Amino acid sequence: MLCGSAVWAQAEPERATVEDNDLQMRVGFDISKKIARGLEITWNEEFRMKNTLSTLDRIHSGIGLSYKVNSYFSVGTEYNFIVINHDGKKSTDYQKYWDFRHRVRLNLIASYDVGQWKFSLRERPQMTIRTDSINPLEKRKAEFVLRSRLKAQYKCRRLPLEPYVAFEVYNTLNAPKFVSNYVEKLRSEIGLDYVLNRRSSMTFYYRFDYATTKDVNLKKSTGALKSIITEKSYNHILGVFYSYKF
Numbered sequence: 204m205l206c207g208s209a210v211w212a213q214a215e216p217e218r219a220t221v222e223d224n225d226l227q228m229r230v231g232f233d234i235s236k237k238i239a240r241g242l243e244i245t246w247n248e249e250f251r252m253k254n255t256l257s258t259l260d261r262i263h264s265g266i267g268l269s270y271k272v273n274s275y276f277s278v279g280t281e282y283n284f285i286v287i288n289h290d291g292k293k294s295t296d297y298q299k300y301w302d303f304r305h306r307v308r309l310n311l312i313a314s315y316d317v318g319q320w321k322f323s324l325r326e327r328p329q330m331t332i333r334t335d336s337i338n339p340l341e342k343r344k345a346e347f348v349l350r351s352r353l354k355a356q357y358k359c360r361r362l363p364l365e366p367y368v369a370f371e372v373y374n375t376l377n378a379p380k381f382v383s384n385y386v387e388k389l390r391s392e393i394g395l396d397y398v399l400n401r402r403s404s405m406t407f408y409y410r411f412d413y414a415t416t417k418d419v420n421l422k423k424s425t426g427a428l429k430s431i432i433t434e435k436s437y438n439h440i441l442g443v444f445y446s447y448k449f
Contacts, residue, residue: 217430224437227260228252232445241271245281249444254290262286269310279310285331305332319360325352328376340380340426341419347376348387356396363398381428382417389413394442403447412438 231249238244245267253260267281285304307330314323327350337344351374356367373388394408418432 216428218433219430220433220435222435222437225253225439226255227438227440228256229440229442230444231263232447235446235448237448243269243271245269258290259288261288265306267310275313275315277310277312277314279312281308281310282306283308303334305334306330319358321356321358323354323356325354326350327352338421341421342379343377345377349374349376352390365396365398366394367396368393378417379419381419381431385415385417387415402449403445406442406444406446408442410438410440410442412436412440414438 229249229251231247233245233247235243235245245265247263247265247267249263249265251260251262252258263283263285265281265283267279269277269279271277283306285306287302287304289300289302309328311326312323314321316322329348329350331346331348333342333344333346350371352369352371354367354369356365358365369390369392371388371390371392372386373390375384375387378384390410390412392408392410394406397405397407399405414436416434416436418430418434420429420432421427422429
């Protein structure tokens with residue numbers, strides 16, 4: 204019995220939890236053009252900072268189409284090219300410290316106005332494709348998540364200000380083997396849209412981002428499960444964005 208217990212103990216994978224806190228920032232812009240009734244094309248750029256605003260985290264470049272079906276519902280699709288900086292992995296091989304991802308998502312937005320309030324629900328199925336070399340049993344080459352966001356925004360009568368609050372949930376849809384699907388992120392946000400004129404506006408926000416990642420590691424020799432590390436991060440994110448429509 205003692206020998207059997209020892210063998211079982213050796214086979215049991217390691218399970219641990221690590222936590223991290225960070226102050227981050229996101230700045231960017233988007234430019235939209237109406238190309239037909241209810242149909243709009245948008246180009247956007249976003250730059251993200253991490254490590255208490257001291258390090259470039261990633262760059263997002265995207266283009267999308269949206270169509271307003273009626274005053275209550277709109278649908279859209281978007282492609283993003285993502286450049287990720289792996290801080291601390293300096294090498295003559297650029298792939299050691301720069302990583303590239305392709306992201307495609309669908310936006311389904313239902314909204315309803317009540318006086319000066321606007322309430323909306325956005326469902327966003329999203330696929331992110333990795334370009335680096337990975338073990339598909341540890342990480343998915345194409346990661347699928349469903350993002351669900353509730354938002355309430357208030358339009359001031361005599362001021363060009365539109366404050367809002369929002370809450371968003373990320374659910375994984377194809378977690379790696381050995382891990383069940385789980386809630387990947389919980390986001391709460393307060394922000395303000397400042398309307399400069401009929402074509403342009405600024406958005407300022409503070410977001411608290413609670414993220415969870417399951418890091419699966421297999422033994423190279425046997426392919427058996429070595430460990431599952433749960434990485435939790437508590438990120439305080441400041442955002443500034445400029446929008447222009449023509």
